[in-house]
Amino acid sequence: MSEPRLVEVRRNVLKQNDILARALRDRFRRDGVFVMSLVSSPGSGKTMFLERILTELQPHYRVAALVGDLATENDAARLARSKAPVKQITTGTVCHLEALMVQNALEGWSLPQLDFLFIENVGNLVCPSSYDLGENLRLVLMSVTEGEDKPLKYPTIFNSADVAVITKNDLASAVEFDWPLAEKNIHAVRPGMRIFQVSAKTGEGMKDYLDFLSQQLTESRTVAHS
């Protein structure tokens, strides 16, 4: 009897998404727009953080945002209060954003007119980690109310991110948030990752983050033109 024969194929299952994401990244670089995506669990404060960023950046930079949710346009309506152009991506039953959704949502927008584009992913700490959206920077948020061990429970998404932001810092003492432990856990799954501590409500720590963003924009443009 003959053995079953193995045929080598080597094919990346997410190839299509990766190709689209690469094309988006090239386009963002060409158009000089710095793109940051935000991932976190539902309710960790992505929208509030982003609303604050849009409002603060608006007088100095040209900013826009895409926001993903399974349903409702609530977040887009909230972000639109900043007066920045905002578009909602309603994913239906899909639990994450994909490069194609970003590409489609950008239709009609002129990217060279922008300095910053923000992409708020669907609130989910699992699925978005597999999908490259072509962003320059992936930001993972966790709120002080979620517990310090979140990074250990979701190491993949924390590892896939470039920067971490701990939100709702105004509640830190009420929940006895252990900041050194949180930092240790984040660095256990992503050594050296830069961590910001903010309260979008009181504005605490926001300046540091905004300065960081401005610096990132300058650096990305320097690299793109060198």
Next chain:
Amino acid sequence: MHELSIAMGIVEAATEEAQKRGVQVKAVHLRLGELSGVVKDALLFCYEVACQDTALAGTSLIVEDVPVVVFCPRCKDRRTLQSVQSFTCPECGSPAGEVLQGKELEVCALEVEDSEAPLQPEEVRK
């Protein structure tokens, strides 16, 4: 829970590769990195559903777990992580450097039936 769309992607990729080669698939081999963001059990369950009414119906999915390999800047060598909860070098304890392996989500091989000597399904599953 994005495993169903991943499973459908696997079925699509495997079907295309099989058609290109004109072979009958018995099983699909997948390399799955620990950092792929995909849950193996959920994927195995979804694979069966994704295969329904396709040329791959009745085939099995064989998953090879791919551990995370990092570069240790201190040892200046590749190191396999013992746990994704701890990105430190298992030899020297230094923080891990670049991830070299562990994000794979790749159809790596097809187990096929040769048309001249068809195999019995029981034997293929062994």
